[in-house]
Amino acid sequence: MELSGEKMDRKGTISLIVFIISIAFIIYALIFNPPEWMVIGISIVGIPLSVLSFGLMIMARAKKEEEDDRRREPFIGY
16 A cells, blocks of 8 residues: 555656756746757757646645545546
8 A cells, every 4th residue: 555655756756856857947948048949849848848747746646535545546536
């Protein structure tokens, strides 16, 4: 049972790291003046990754009434 909780914590941690990295790349592209091809690459990769990782962070958090259900069936909601 504890393994499923660890997996959810790991997913939340990885999502947070990916979110921070993608937001850092987006801010870099906005503040500094990188070449045009870098801005396009950052926007193609960074924006979808930031939205995806933010959604996964929100999904990884369990509400108080859902914690027991997620322990029994950890893949509900994913």
